[in-house]
Amino acid sequence: MTSRTDAGDRPRLLPVRPRPKAGETTDSYVRRLARANHLKPSYLRGYLVGPPDYGQGKRPRADRLAAVTGRRQNMLERALVVDLARQRRPAAGARHKGPRPTSRTTMPSDAPAVG
Amino acid sequence: MVTATGPTPSQDADPGRQHGSRRALDREDLHRYLTTLEGWREFTTQDPAPPDLLTANQLAGLDDDGRLDYDDGRLDYHTRLTVAATSTLRAAVHAGRRLTLLNRHAISARRGLILSGAAGTGKTTALTQFGKTIEVIDRRQHPGVDRIPVVYVTVPPAATLRMLAVEFARFLGLPVTTRANITDVIEAVCGVLIDARVSVVCVDELHNLSLTTRNGAEVSDTLKYFSERIPATFVYAGVELEANGMFNGTRGRQIAGRFTVIDTAPFPRTQEWTGLVSTFEEALRLHHHQPKTLEKLANYLHQRTGGMIGTLSHLIRGAAVDAILDGTEKITRQSLERVKLDRATQTRKIKPAS
Numbered sequence: 001m002t003s004r005t006d007a008g009d010r011p012r013l014l015p016v017r018p019r020p021k022a023g024e025t026t027d028s029y030v031r032r033l034a035r036a037n038h039l040k041p042s043y044l045r046g047y048l049v050g051p052p053d054y055g056q057g058k059r060p061r062a063d064r065l066a067a068v069t070g071r072r073q074n075m076l077e078r079a080l081v082v083d084l085a086r087q088r089r090p091a092a093g094a095r096h097k098g099p100r101p102t103s104r105t106t107m108p109s110d111a112p113a114v115g
Numbered sequence: 116m117v118t119a120t121g122p123t124p125s126q127d128a129d130p131g132r133q134h135g136s137r138r139a140l141d142r143e144d145l146h147r148y149l150t151t152l153e154g155w156r157e158f159t160t161q162d163p164a165p166p167d168l169l170t171a172n173q174l175a176g177l178d179d180d181g182r183l184d185y186d187d188g189r190l191d192y193h194t195r196l197t198v199a200a201t202s203t204l205r206a207a208v209h210a211g212r213r214l215t216l217l218n219r220h221a222i223s224a225r226r227g228l229i230l231s232g233a234a235g236t237g238k239t240t241a242l243t244q245f246g247k248t249i250e251v252i253d254r255r256q257h258p259g260v261d262r263i264p265v266v267y268v269t270v271p272p273a274a275t276l277r278m279l280a281v282e283f284a285r286f287l288g289l290p291v292t293t294r295a296n297i298t299d300v301i302e303a304v305c306g307v308l309i310d311a312r313v314s315v316v317c318v319d320e321l322h323n324l325s326l327t328t329r330n331g332a333e334v335s336d337t338l339k340y341f342s343e344r345i346p347a348t349f350v351y352a353g354v355e356l357e358a359n360g361m362f363n364g365t366r367g368r369q370i371a372g373r374f375t376v377i378d379t380a381p382f383p384r385t386q387e388w389t390g391l392v393s394t395f396e397e398a399l400r401l402h403h404h405q406p407k408t409l410e411k412l413a414n415y416l417h418q419r420t421g422g423m424i425g426t427l428s429h430l431i432r433g434a435a436v437d438a439i440l441d442g443t444e445k446i447t448r449q450s451l452e453r454v455k456l457d458r459a460t461q462t463r464k465i466k467p468a469s
Binding site for chain 2: 011012013014015016037038039040043044046047054068
């Protein structure tokens, strides 16, 4: 049962979606959103942090807040005092993280053939 | 379950046709989510107009893509065709509306409705059409107000209390994670439904609940708790509930004392049956179909389907889809014969029409 709700955890629209107030903190907006939907604010905040740990104390993710409210992420970021976590997206053409490739040791066999 | 004879291998190989069927299936997918608020709203707001049949000249003027799109639209339409207003459906909608009005000012012991009968007798159709009726009326009375007048959930197989609460939460879009406390989920469901002025709660597949098991009894108690907390009319549907012991024992007697039961049954071979066949036939959008062909085959259709409205609908829709896919554009007795029906119907002893 739980796997059905957690698996592929794609947030759905909440049934009640109050508008964010200009200059409101994200925490205040999440609290209002939770109360409107009869949820505990800490539970909704954890849900907005997302998998794997739905961690408390971490910042809600902007894309998840946008998904549950049906509002555009950039609109939320403009309206709210931004303390949202942005999902990291690799920039186009950016190198993957990992150990830097080491330069190969030049061997005598690499020298141009003489004569 | 109907297994329509599929397209011929040559048609299978045609990518255009595959593309058309695929798109139709993708759109059909939306219908599968009737147990979510978004899917339910789509179901209650959509009333697709039948596609216009093009003349021979207009057809000849279509390029390949145009023809595929045209056939694709008709395939999609025929997969749903129409809802026939049977006497059972009318009785369910009427009784449901009466109860909804009577329950409006009841502060406790609200009465409910149960639709019970064999598979394929139109229980789910009657339940969803009743829900749709209430939703449309509510939207007309309260335009622009964000309300949730109707909830539609199904009881999962071997349901537990938690599974049922999650079904309600899932319909509404309330998040349920592994950390969710079941009491909090139930509180959230009740709170949102009361705020959203829900007036009808439809619970389908109630036969998945067995009052003789502990889990079943807990689910039944939870449904009763919901019905006491939420000021709405509860409508249940399930396969032969009385025979499955739904009204036995203390819990069962309490259900029996509060719910009106409408039994859905196979249709006898009467004028109503002919009328139902005609309703489906008039809804067809096939180029070479001779009007009244199916009406004349009403006896055969009754024998073939055993009077099951669900099976009749599948049979005609299956033959219509075949007629578009194979290009014959008409339904005949031979094309009906090629549509394989569900096992229950196939194995039923065929009685001659009286």
